[in-house]
Amino acid sequence: MNHSISLTVNGARRDFVLDDPRVTLLDLLRERLHLTGTKKGCDRGQCGACTILVDGKRINSCFALAISHDGADILTIEGVARGDQLHPVQAAFIAHDGFQCGFCTPGQIMSAIGMMQEAQAGNDPERIRECMSGNLCRCGAYAGIVDAVLEAQAGADESSQRRSA
Amino acid sequence: MKQFDYVRPATVAEAVAAAAQPGATYLAAGTNLLDLMKGNISRPDRLVDVTHLDGLDQIETLADGSMRIGALVSNADLAHDANFAKSYPAVAEALLSGASAQLRNAASVGGNLLQRTRCAYFYDTASRCNKREAGSGCDARDGENRTHAVLGWSENCIATHPSDFCVPLVALDAIVEIEGRNGRREIALDELHRLPGNAPERDSVLEPGDLVVAVRLPPAARGFAAHARYLKVRERTSYAFAIVSAAAALRIENGKIAEARLALGGVAAKPWRPRAAEDVLRGVAPTTDAFQEAARRALTEAKPSGDNAYKIELARRIVVRALTLAAAGTPARIPALPASPLASTSGAIIHA
Amino acid sequence: MPELNLTSAPAHLRHGSSIGQPLTRRDGVLKVKGQATYAADNHPPGMLFAVMAVSSIAHGRVTSLDVAAAKRHPGVVDVMTPDHKPQLAIDPEIKTNPFVFRMEVLQNKEVRYANQPIAVVIAETLEAATEGAVLLAPRYETLPALVGLDAGESFVPPVVGVGNPTENHRGDVEAGLASADKKIDAIYETPPQYHNAMEPHAIVAHWDGDNLSVDMPTQGLMLSLGRIAELFGIAPDKIHIRSPFLGGGFGSKGLMAGPPVLGLMAAKLVGKPVKLVLRREQMYGPVGHRAPTRQRLRIGADGEGRLTALDHHARTVSSTFDDFYEPAADASHTLYAAPAIRTSHDAVRVNTGTPLFMRAPGEATGSIALESAIDEMAWACGMDPLAFRLKNYAEVEPITGKPFSSKALRACYDQGAARFGWAKRSLQPRQVRDDAGLLVGWGMGTATFPALMFQAEARAAIRRDGTGAMEIGAHDMGQGAWTALAQIAADAVGLDIDRVTFKAGTSDLPDAGIAGGSAHTATAGAAIHSAGAAVIAKLADLATNDERSPLFGAGNAGVIARDGRLIRRDDESRSESYTEILARAGVAEVEARGTGAPNPAAMEEYAMHAHGAVFAEVKVDPELGQIRVTRMVGAFAAGRIVNPHLVKSQLFGGMIWGMSFALHEEAITDRRSGRIMNANLGEYHIPVNADVPPLDVITVEEHDPHVNALGIKGVGEIGITGSAGAVANAVWHATGVRVRHFPIRIEELLK
Known part of the structure; x- marks a missing residue:
């Protein structure tokens, strides 16, 4: 059918x-x-x-x-980047080497974007680790992933402050 | 995955009629059902998709102070509902300690109740399993069973129920609203899940076509909000099922325990409510001695079903710890590592 | 597939790069946009889907398959079985070379391990192929399965690892033990582990007559090419393999295994392109794993904490039909200066897929046992574990007596200990608690991994427009070959990295050898370096022999290449650009090849190893036994670091694997059936983000003139060694409980 x-x-x-x-x-x-x-x-x-x-x-x-x-x-x-303009999370993943083989990376990035929208973890590294634990990375790029999310979150916080100022 | 007919009913009544047919099963988020179907553990002929039904995704406070949670509310939405989390913090903590953020975003309240065991022999279709195939035998009984049940098991089945959510719910006397072929009825959640006995293929008392439409927490359950915790020991810091877990909730008046609620997870085919242990806590001061006595009572009937005697001792210790943490008071915010003994904000004094 | 545009870089990429620069990944943009094309992302027109059916028994034979039922399922096109399949040109059981992995490609109906492929269903959709495989409902004649380290008769294999002697000794171990004041005699067990790269093994195969196009992740393009050619009886130049990105390999994509061959056969059978991707559970069988071990360590020490003897015996397993023996005891060859050392192995055969090299094969398994035993001995001697290791520091390689080509381990100990704050450690275990009452423990381990070199070739070109090209069939499985090798290439041809076209990842390029043994950057890098030198020499010939050139008469060795110019060594004011040289010579480009290979003379003279020191902190719940690693510091000396940004990531990854070895991963085999009961990622635990603490890596400066032309030792595997033991030792220090069975389980700490 x-x-x-x-x-x-x-x-x-x-x-x-x-x-x-x-x-x-x-x-x-x-x-x-x-x-x-x-x-x-x-x-x-x-x-x-x-x-x-x-x-x-x-x-x-x-x-x-x-x-x-x-x-x-x-x-x-x-659907995340605007042409050549990377989403801040994408750019932060490159800057902080949040991946090695890259296979888990699309899932990590989508998860990070989703997590930031959920607004439960904020800029607390421990909460970010917990909230990103649904994305396995066998290469072990977790440290870079957390740093990337922290940078992207800081950028988002800054721009929302600018908006409200 | 076996071919199936897909049915999308417009009303609950249509859903019940469609799902009452042999070979039919409900589809909600699918986070457990699709797993079972992909593993060929479950091979339904018909999926009755209830996700588009109206009215099952509300969280509402009823006139009597009960909170009613629609069966399609997602685990995440419920845990993050500020009113809910404030009223039933141990339930929110349990929810957030389960699975992953992605799964919690999808998984429904009703589905969480009805998720099936993680017993490896249930999942391995080449193994004998009385739960998967009635009367076939139990390969877990003499198999790799260090995580299996220590309470309420039978020679026919030593599987455990994997839900975190259900553990504090049972402690708080949650009620399940069910729509069936004969209309609406409700039962205590504690009576929903069955111990295996001679019929481990039946996880619950639900009849064909029965649809869980809501879970309700009675008004009295709010009384524990100040002293309620869920604690879970697992083999990873996150994204792992419980080896053993416990929910503890206390009502403390004038330095004494007016009422205690306790439930264990990962120890039996259902969330385990040790009422005798609750009873010994009534009217006493919240001391380590009292908690140890409660823990002893909670596990009096426990016996190993295999290579898992350690779970009995672990369960005793987790009861003591959960009660200790509950007595110390519900934290203002759910810890960064929900339900983890390693949560840095546990704030509890641990006596060696 | 989008072209690899290696010049599209985000704003923060540093330019003017070369060896030593912390460049971000040049394939980073593709990866973060989901545009990096892994094998299973390909979809040639007319492609069909193939799904394997695998055995649920570990030993026996298939007696029936319901092919008719599968074929009745709408969309199923064909079912490949032992009775219906294309013929291979040679028997897949024949080992035509030592790197042949015996495979099951439906050559018969025998079953020799669980999850062995027994049929392939080909269908128009993935859904139909998947269900078709279920409908085959195989029946078996089941024979008893051999399971575990005590199965059957043990024997001494002829070699362990890749050609290592089974036994080694130096000095009189029994005499050394007899004279010892302190003795440790302990048995350590490690479980079977599975590589579990995030990318399941996959192949998209497309036959066009005798021409074969293959998308497949491989750590050895040329090995795969050769194996496909011999199995199908076709000339290698008819085959084109594309493997631009591997979604992790860790050894499991090193040798051609059965499943991709089945994909090739299926495509041949139906005469259409076919995609075959392993389901996660199917990765627990036909594609290798780390074998379990039981290791006995007997160590003696004198009254001053000097080792008198070290005896390391390892029992392991191989399959019933092929040979790979985890060389666990060899870990004791290099680290500690015992005057008497003996290492030995034996094995049993079990009904399992053949074990294979998995990230630090032997080194990882041996290291956790050795580092635990050394820790036990330090405690027995009443010594700090670092002081004990320093007391027994090996100035020459203990098993051979050879000098090290370089060894900055002392600096690793010093710098790692200082960063960690090791000096404040209590000698006694179970002494420290944090504010929440959790037990805190500190442990350490020494890391080591051999500096290996394989064979590789590269082709370099310099073009008249002032750009360069470097071509090598190298593999990027996440370690960063697209970036690190491009950096070496840029230096090799004296150009900015953005002016060098770097090609890799396909089988039509020069052979880069296998990406394994932590040797790929060194091996491919040496070939690139040599090709670059050769092409520069050709260019220099053109210039220095031409009287019109300012470089005339400088001689080939009298010039250096930098920034697209050849410059006179003795007078840097005299130089000429590549463009000018080639334009005047009327040549479009110059091209040259180079090779990378081990240097037998240096290997004869020196012991070559990377080293490191890892320090770990764990917290343990005193009553509930839940463990968490809260801090790790690793200091590593691995020769020249090509890209510190990427090297840090690789070392982090290795340290996480070490932690996982100590605390998490284990395949649980049903002792009756031989089936793996946790063949998934839910219950085969690898660390999640929340398991991983803040990590700190120090790369200690080390210059090694002997290992290879570039002084590179490799960092892919060393991170696991040392780390696993450091975590295990930290658990002991936290709890006072010495667990010798890995991974450490909660119940061990409840006693």
């Missing part, structure tokens, strides 16, 4: 006919929309490499059936 669904992916509305209800958002993005920035590390919600934002919240896209997310607004790593 075919199901028609529509999603907003990185700002663009996409309508699909889904021929199989088993397709996850992760496999839809990677294998059908060829948006391969989002990675599959475990396919079982245990590594975080597939993290995307759905309606503004970070989730594991391997555990989300596409059909159940009809109408959702999806942001993936491909």
